[in-house]
Amino acid sequence: MGDKPVIGFIGLGLMGHGMAKNIRKAGYELWVRGRSNRKPVESLLSMGASEAASPRDMAERCDIILICLSTSAQVEAVIGAEDGILAGARPGLIVIDTSTADPGSTAKLAAELASRGMHMVDAPLGRTPKEAEEGTLDAMVGCDDALFERVRPVIECWAGRITRTGAVGSGHKMKLLMNFIGMSYGALYSEAVTLGAKIGISPQMIREVIGPSRLGNGFFETFMRYVVDRDRDAHKFAISNAAKDLRYINNMAADAQVMSVMASAARHYYTHVEATGHGNDYVPMLSDHVAALNGIVMEDEVRKGAAPGEK
Incomplete structure (x- = not known):
């Protein structure tokens, strides 16, 4: 491995596995810690990675630790628990949090790490x-x-x-602004295709008109790939994560004393879906739930809008 730092990676979910894999492919010594799903762990072990017994064990071995988890509460636990990173850390350790996190939590963790001679970097995705x-x-x-x-x-x-x-914490703030735009798109597109179905404009027609226009974008493309083509894997981001991010966004706005009408409105759709037990659905599937609230089965509307021979 030469003079390369030893890397740890905590959180081998949909994003984390690929990230860790590419770190290992670049020739870094890699220590990993996953969750209950052993498949990504075994994949990385087969590439020469090693498995840490705990975050503390990882901190004792590594120079840089990356974290890719779902919530700030999980990040706080990994760092501050009895067998967490702080328990095994030494001065100079760098923690890179790639999660979409609450900036207030990030600031507290950064200060705690700094007080012990360590460093925090936020690098959301x-x-x-x-x-x-x-x-x-x-x-x-x-x-x-x-x-x-x-x-x-x-x-x-x-x-x-x-x-x-910018300074530590600014990455998480920027990521929340990005997700505010993206998740609001999801709510807006869900309402638009539902209203279209009610007034006789098919999802296919909406995609045909909007996609090539100035209003089209990558988010619209993947969203409509689910709505029209029923591709469940078009945008693999869980509604539960979207709901969490919108809570963080509204908290950030409240802390800044900014009126957040759009962020508050978008949050309600995702919170509804999560509360009804469908938080593991992906964001484009929000369209099905908004349609159902209005007495519509979106898959039926797509079928009705299909050209002859496509049904």
């Missing part, structure tokens, strides 16, 4: 599991200049576009 496997994610990185240069080679293993957003 853009794009999808497909790009994670390909090593072409977007990264929004919050840290100082010197630290950025130290972690950049590791981030380059899994990111094709890296933007330093």
